[in-house]
Amino acid sequence: MFPTITDKHREMFKSLASGWILIGASCVQLFEGENVLIGCPNSIVNTEAALSVTSLTSGLTLCVYGITDANWTPAVESMLDVFSNMLTADADLDNLTAALVETQDRLVALYELTQATRRTLDMPKLLDLLIKQSKHLMNVDGGFVVLKEKGKKTIIHQISEEPLHPAHAEAAATLYLREPNRHIFKESETLPVNLKNVMMVTLPVRDEISAAVGLFNKTGNFTTPDIKLAKAIAGHIGAQLENAMLHKEAVERTRLETEMDIARQVQTAILPQTIPQIKGVDVYATSIPAFEVGGDFFDVINRSDDSLIFALGDVTGKGMPAALLMSMTHTIIKSASRNMPFDYPHQVLDRLNHDMAADFTNVGMFTTVMLGLVDCSARKLHFSNAGQSPIYHIPAQSEPVLLEAQDIPVGILDSVQYSTQSLDLAYGDIFVAASDGFPESRNPGGEMYGYERIKNLFSVSRKLPAKQIAEALLTDVNAFCGTHPQDDDRTIVVIKFEKPDENKIMFNESLTIHAEYKALREPCERLRILLKRSGVPEETISLCELALQELLANLVDHAYEGNPNGQITVRMAGSREQIAIQTEDTGIPANVNLEEIHMPAPEELAEGGYGIAIIRTLIDEVQYKSLQGKNIWTLVKRIN
Amino acid sequence: MEIIKSSRSNLPVLQLKGRFDAHEVEPVNSWLAEQVKAGNARLIVNLEGVNFIDSSALSTLVRGLKLSREQGGDLHVCTLQQPVRVIFELTRLDKAFDIFPTEEAAAKGF
Numbered sequence: 001m002f003p004t005i006t007d008k009h010r011e012m013f014k015s016l017a018s019g020w021i022l023i024g025a026s027c028v029q030l031f032e033g034e035n036v037l038i039g040c041p042n043s044i045v046n047t048e049a050a051l052s053v054t055s056l057t058s059g060l061t062l063c064v065y066g067i068t069d070a071n072w073t074p075a076v077e078s079m080l081d082v083f084s085n086m087l088t089a090d091a092d093l094d095n096l097t098a099a100l101v102e103t104q105d106r107l108v109a110l111y112e113l114t115q116a117t118r119r120t121l122d123m124p125k126l127l128d129l130l131i132k133q134s135k136h137l138m139n140v141d142g143g144f145v146v147l148k149e150k151g152k153k154t155i156i157h158q159i160s161e162e163p164l165h166p167a168h169a170e171a172a173a174t175l176y177l178r179e180p181n182r183h184i185f186k187e188s189e190t191l192p193v194n195l196k197n198v199m200m201v202t203l204p205v206r207d208e209i210s211a212a213v214g215l216f217n218k219t220g221n222f223t224t225p226d227i228k229l230a231k232a233i234a235g236h237i238g239a240q241l242e243n244a245m246l247h248k249e250a251v252e253r254t255r256l257e258t259e260m261d262i263a264r265q266v267q268t269a270i271l272p273q274t275i276p277q278i279k280g281v282d283v284y285a286t287s288i289p290a291f292e293v294g295g296d297f298f299d300v301i302n303r304s305d306d307s308l309i310f311a312l313g314d315v316t317g318k319g320m321p322a323a324l325l326m327s328m329t330h331t332i333i334k335s336a337s338r339n340m341p342f343d344y345p346h347q348v349l350d351r352l353n354h355d356m357a358a359d360f361t362n363v364g365m366f367t368t369v370m371l372g373l374v375d376c377s378a379r380k381l382h383f384s385n386a387g388q389s390p391i392y393h394i395p396a397q398s399e400p401v402l403l404e405a406q407d408i409p410v411g412i413l414d415s416v417q418y419s420t421q422s423l424d425l426a427y428g429d430i431f432v433a434a435s436d437g438f439p440e441s442r443n444p445g446g447e448m449y450g451y452e453r454i455k456n457l458f459s460v461s462r463k464l465p466a467k468q469i470a471e472a473l474l475t476d477v478n479a480f481c482g483t484h485p486q487d488d489d490r491t492i493v494v495i496k497f498e499k500p501d502e503n504k505i506m507f508n509e510s511l512t513i514h515a516e517y518k519a520l521r522e523p524c525e526r527l528r529i530l531l532k533r534s535g536v537p538e539e540t541i542s543l544c545e546l547a548l549q550e551l552l553a554n555l556v557d558h559a560y561e562g563n564p565n566g567q568i569t570v571r572m573a574g575s576r577e578q579i580a581i582q583t584e585d586t587g588i589p590a591n592v593n594l595e596e597i598h599m600p601a602p603e604e605l606a607e608g609g610y611g612i613a614i615i616r617t618l619i620d621e622v623q624y625k626s627l628q629g630k631n632i633w634t635l636v637k638r639i640n
Numbered sequence: 641m642e643i644i645k646s647s648r649s650n651l652p653v654l655q656l657k658g659r660f661d662a663h664e665v666e667p668v669n670s671w672l673a674e675q676v677k678a679g680n681a682r683l684i685v686n687l688e689g690v691n692f693i694d695s696s697a698l699s700t701l702v703r704g705l706k707l708s709r710e711q712g713g714d715l716h717v718c719t720l721q722q723p724v725r726v727i728f729e730l731t732r733l734d735k736a737f738d739i740f741p742t743e744e745a746a747a748k749g750f
Contacts, residue, residue: 517663524692542692542723549694553662602735607703610695610731617730 005037012086013038016079026066030083032059053077058084123244127157130203130237134215135159137233138199138226141217146173149209164216168192173212176200183227197222201230204238205245211238256319263293263323270327276302280376282498282505283308284466287435287491288474295322295367296435296489297330301337306376309337309345312388312433312493313369313410321363329356329367329410337371345371345384346407346418353386353410353418360411368409370433374495379425381495384418386410390439390451392458396428400458402451425497430462430469432495437488441477444484449477453628460625460632463580465505465573466494480628499577506534508573513552515559515566515585520552523570527581534574536639543618544637548581550611551633559587559631578620581635589626642689643667649747652680657689662696672704672715681713684746688719693727705737714738716746 017028017040026048029039037060050065053076062080064072131143142160146169156166171192175185185191185198199222203211213234218226267289275283285298295315303309311333315326332355336348348371360366370388374381385391387409394400407418423431434454441449454473461472470492477490507530513519524545531541552568560566571582592612599613600606615622621636641664642657652675654668668685675683685701687693705715718740720728728734740746 517661520661520663521659539723539726542726545692546694546727549661549692553694553696556662599731602732605702605706605736607699607706608695610698614695614727614730 031061131159140215143215144169147211184222203234259320266323282466282496285493290486292318294489296491308374315367316365344420346420349418357414366409366411381423384420392432394430400455429497433493435491437490466496506574510571512569515556516564547618579637583633653684655686659692660690660697661694665700676707681711683715718746
């Protein structure tokens with residue numbers, strides 16, 4: 001292609017042509033094919049004979065009319081050369097200028113794109129901008145973006161006069177993702193029918209998302225500069241898109257946190273702040289919510305002077321929906337327990353299920369509930385268990401028993417009939433309802449705390465008051481989990497059946513000491529003070545103090561073998577009926593058969609071996625257990 | 641625990657006051673060993689001021705008793721408070737030691 005003939009060209013042609021006219025030519029004309037580009041003089045059409053030369057490189061023809069002498073042919077050729085070269089050079093210059101203008105256009109467009117995207121964090125808008133700008137700059141029919149994230153639906157966003165079938169866009173993206181170093185695909189290949197050509201570039205978002213931009217049906221072909229430009233646009237939009245995603249996630253996170261805060265407040269607000277106490281029952285209940293509130297609830301309600309209702313449940317799911325359903329469930333249980341005439345707890349669960357089944361079904365949730373009724377005068381415990389676990393019965397005289405749930409959770413079937421089980425209570429019997437947050441707690445290695453550990457712990461903590469039984473479990477689960485965060489709420493209700501007036505706790509405390517002789521004085525003297533304050537006779541005080549001293553000295557010598565870094569926790573609890581002392585250490589497990597230990601005979605003049613024998617003589621019940629790396633000694637002294 | 645070293649009728653007396661337990665046995669042990677080594681096989685331990693005694697303390701006294709008897713002497717304990725006496729009885733060590741109501745009686749008892 002030659003540039004437009006300008007006046008400059010005409011002037012030059014005229015001066016060269018005038019030479020020919022001087023030597024007798026009538027006219028000089030320059031042709032491109034059949035068309036006259038320039039003529040001199042301008043408008044004369046000559047038919048006479050002429051010298052005519054055609055350039056092989058430019059395809060131009062120069063005719064000099066009125067001259068036929070072939071000797072002049074080289075001169076015609078040189079004039080054609082001069083002119084051809086000039087026109088070619090001018091054409092190149094024109095092209096260069098055009099390219100410069102286009103590059104400038106593109107830079108301006110990119111700048112405008114940057115400005116536009118800075119103002120938006122909205123993903124569809126950004127994708128629109130990306131495609132519109134690319135379309136505008138590269139002169140294509142349309143464009144699309146494909147976003148693929150593992151486990152999520154593929155997103156296809158497109159702008160085009162004639163939109164592509166999403167499957168075609170995805171097919172093009174798949175083609176590209178298989179060959180990411182190739183960018184241009186032509187119709188002859190595996191492209192869908194309505195695609196003439198496609199150019200694909202990567203949209204750099206984040207590692208877990210593979211994203212690509214496709215531009216299709218360009219008039220002519222895509223070129224390397226097109227790829228570069230598309231990459232530049234995609235790079236910019238990709239960064240902005242990532243910002244948009246982060247922003248969206250931050251907003252979502254804040255929303256979740258706010259929701260969790262509210263859920264936690266709801267849960268905290270509805271759980272009882274004080275636990276009612278009735279004669280003959282030592283009750284303790286507590287709930288430690290997880291960060292993502294799990295929907296646990298509990299309640300303890302006085303029904304009369306000698307009967308008590310307790311409930312523990314866990315609504316499925318987390319956050320706000322769980323908190324709302326939990327508060328509704330809790331309210332119904334509370335009001336039914338207080339106001340509804342019923343003999344057995346299953347009647348309350350029937351009512352609850354009837355009232356709430358539709359609501360639960362609508363949101364695809366349900367709740368487990370254990371509802372118990374302690375009847376002190378009849379010495380009975382009636383309970384109804386809709387899927388709550390674990391529930392333990394710890395009889396005073398035998399090992400703890402895990403009670404399986406009899407019925408399905410509330411909110412699953414409207415037609416279900418709940419049932420009640422009854423236990424005869426003996427003094428010292430314990431009933432524990434807990435949430436699955438205990439057995440399902442995990443340590444950093446992923447191991448679950450499990451039911452067996454709970455049972456073993458109860459078999460040593462059973463002599464303690466209700467509060468300490470619960471706290472011992474919470475402490476042990478915490479220690480087990482270590483650095484692993486609490487995944488679910490931990491809620492526990494402990495009911496201990498005791499002789500009326502004898503359940504009064506006179507003291508109940510614990511302290512931790514280092515395993516060295518000089519540290520033993522503190523717990524011994526503390527015990528003395530507690531017992532004296534409780535009105536225990538001096539002789540009993542001395543004996544208890546001695547038993548504790550002997551036990552602790554034994555741990556210093558044998559559990560820790562004199563290593564003062566060892567720690568011993570001492571728990572002391574006293575009621576009018578008995579004094580319980582429990583120690584916990586993490587030293588060497590005792591290898592001792594208590595039954596075989598006797599006081600050395602005086603004539604032996606033994607220089608040791610008195611310690612455990614003294615304890616056995618003074619204390620009514622001595623128990624030793626090694627449990628999950630901890631050694632637990634329990635001493636119980638009954639007061640007459 | 642407070643330790644007072646004295647003598648009565650030329651017999652070494654160790655007078656103890658306070659809590660006599662595992663943490664306090666070392667100086668008593670040393671005193672008993674020193675005395676026997678110096679040829680004083682007849683010893684008196686006055687427990688008048690002791691309100692608490694544990695099995696380690698008892699074991700220390702038994703060791704002293706054995707050392708002194710091996711040298712032909714004896715170890716007399718005296719003036720036991722009631723809680724301490726109970727513990728001697730509990731361990732039946734009241735059968736092993738000669739126990740005296742006063743320091744004077746303990747000295748005369750040799």
